[in-house]
Amino acid sequence: MGGQPLYLEPRLGRRLRSVLESPGWLHMLTDALGSPLHVVIPDQVVENVDDFRSTCGRRHLSGQVFFAHKANQSHAVLRRLAATDAGVDVASLGELQRALGAGFAPDRIVATGPKNPEFLWLAARTSVTVGVDSPEELEQLAALVRKYTLPRVRVLLRLSGFEAAGVRVLSRRSRFGTSVRELAALLDMIERYGDAVDLTGVAYHLDTTSVTEKATALEGCLLALEECRSRGLRPRAVDVGGGFGVNYLADGEQWERYTTELTGAVLGTRSPLTWGGHGYGLRNESGTLRGTLSLYPAYRPVAGTRYLDELLTHPAPAFGGRPLAELLLEHLYDLYAEPGRALLDQCGLTLARVLEVRTPRDGGALLVRLAAKADDVALEEHGVLMDPIVVPRGAERSGSAVEPVAVHLFGSLCLESDLITRRTVFLPRRPEPGDLMAFANTAGYCMDFHATRAQNQPVARKIAAWQEGGSWRWCLDDQYWPISVGGAQ
Ligand SMILES: Cc1ncc(COP(=O)(O)O)c(C=O)c1O
Structure with a gap:
């Protein structure tokens, strides 16, 4: 060998x-x-939801865990969860139909992601909470509600482009969500469309493994809620999205050794470790290693509920460095999470x-x-x-x-x-x-x-x-x- x-x-x-x-x-x-x-294995997903709930419960936080359905289209997983008090995050018309058909009551469903008019209509028709991505989507939703005399829809505003207090570090750019800089204009719309939409919270979902970036986003959401309250609006939920991750590997040393040897293989100092010299993002430029390893951190001890715990204990500089969980509890805010991958760990x-x-x-x-x-x-x-x-x-x-x-x-x-x-x-x-x-x-x-x-x-x-x-x-x-x-x- x-x-x-x-x-x-x-x-x-x-x-x-x-x-x-x-x-x-x-x-x-x-x-x-x-x-x-x-x-x-549907029973495992129930155990995983319970772990998320206990992580929040230990900090006396109320809220909901919404399974991000996109991560697996299994009927069994969905139906098993419908039999508990967990929620579900649906990202398409088909997923919403599935969730309703599996037995989820609308107050346990949140509709996220890019939406077509039919998806928005069914969400509004059935009184599902809508995670609104942009001012345009808010306008479209309000217009649908008015035109078809639908019930007033509960909405979460998905925000992005958060900045850390004191440091000009922008969180990574996203196609989704409205920049926090546009919050005032967005809240003007919420007030204008008050007959059609009911603001119940703010949200983010960041495609990053960095706890610090997510803590900045959560802190930004708390600041956004303060702005809402100063206008007399009363949203209570902060939705921290998904992205809690999974630890796939049994042994951290194997992972360390493998990535070190892969670097050697790319540099040609050992025998190849991939088909056709693939470098997983790394390359050899005249004996110098370039690029970045584009792999999931498969050995990831701080994943799932441990990641959530780390996020919740992170200090919030804009609030005197107090832990985020303490701030959520103080205001009696509900914490929503939408894990996909993490809820399916070992499933x-x-x-x-x-x-x-x-x-x-x-x-x-x-x-x-x-x-x-x-x-x-x-x-x-x-x-x-x-x-x-x-x-x-x-x-x-x-x-x-x-x-x-x-x-x-x-x-x-x-x-x-x-x-x-x-x-x-x-x-x-x-x-x-x-x-x-x-x-x-x-x-x-x-x-x-x-x-x-x-x-x-x-x-x-x-x-x-x-x-x-x-x-x-x-x-x-x-x-x-x-x-x-x-x-x-
Ligand atoms: C809005 C939203 N929530 C939740 C998730 C689930 O993320 P994960 O499976 O990484 O937990 C995603 C993933 O794309 C998402 O876009």
Whole structure:
């Protein structure tokens, strides 16, 4: 193989570990339903919502956790959450219809993202809260309400372009939200359209992992609420969006080692670690490393509720350095959060069958082709580097030596770019045709967000799985309802 294997082992919680301990069951499922196959675990998402709630509860903060539906189109996850008191964040007409159909009452739904008139109409018609992106959208919404005599709509104003107090550092530019500099004009509109809209809060969602940037945005929202109050408006909610992140890897040292070695590979000081010399954003310019690593920080210990906790304890310079949570509590503001990826942590995996294992003539990494397209396992698309787990077919093979191997994982399209991973993956043993590769923790964005029917190949089926009396039960995702069927759920 040449050199030490560079593993990036996935972090596995109790449920994923238990599913993977049932290899016969996983093979039975893929034999019956085909490869690739997505498995979602709705009970895990409920546990994750509870963790978010307790994080707020420990600080005596009230509010709501809205699952960002875009991260996974699973019916089962949505219906399971509808059976709790969690909320849902919908970002399209279709998602809103799904949420209503799953049993969410409108007061547990927030409509965000870019909206077409039909989406706005249905949201207003059903009294869903609308996260308003721009003055134009506010105008459009108010016009719809007046024209079709709809009920007055609750709105959150999504803001952007926050500035840290004292330092002229702008938060990163966003296509979405209205600049805080335009707040006064926006509030004029709120007052003008008072018959059609009811301002209940302000919001932000920033596409960054930086807690400091988000703390600046949250502080900016608190200042915006003060401006509202000075005008006699009474919004009470601050929606901090999503982006709490997931810690995908089990071992921080493996991640450190891998990224260091990748740098070496780009500079040519060690053997290549990717297909075709791909550098994940890094490049070698005459012996000097240039560019930035464009990967998800797969080992991310401060993620999910720990990230939220860090945000809440962050000091707010504009308020004498007091922690943000204290300020929220003092004003009895409601804290809204819209986690997608973080709520789906440990909520599923994707199975793909090994079709072919070729040994290249140059003796390099094995060429492994899977019965899946790169779009079906979009970890690579999201820059998440994490090893699959080989689930051998049948009993452990006797006789064949268990030795680590390096492999390249290809998809089933006749496209050079259909690579399940662009990096060389190290596995503890050689996979064989018929084995399964289990990609853990794919529920957040990596199952259906990018799904295609390219080459008329199937979109992966999805099943919901739950534990009952010590064993795993399942049904097709769209057949799942959170009621007891024959003793299930
Ligand atoms: C408005 C809004 N809320 C929530 C989310 C969910 O983000 P994440 O899945 O990173 O938590 C997104 C993601 O794009 C978003 O745009």
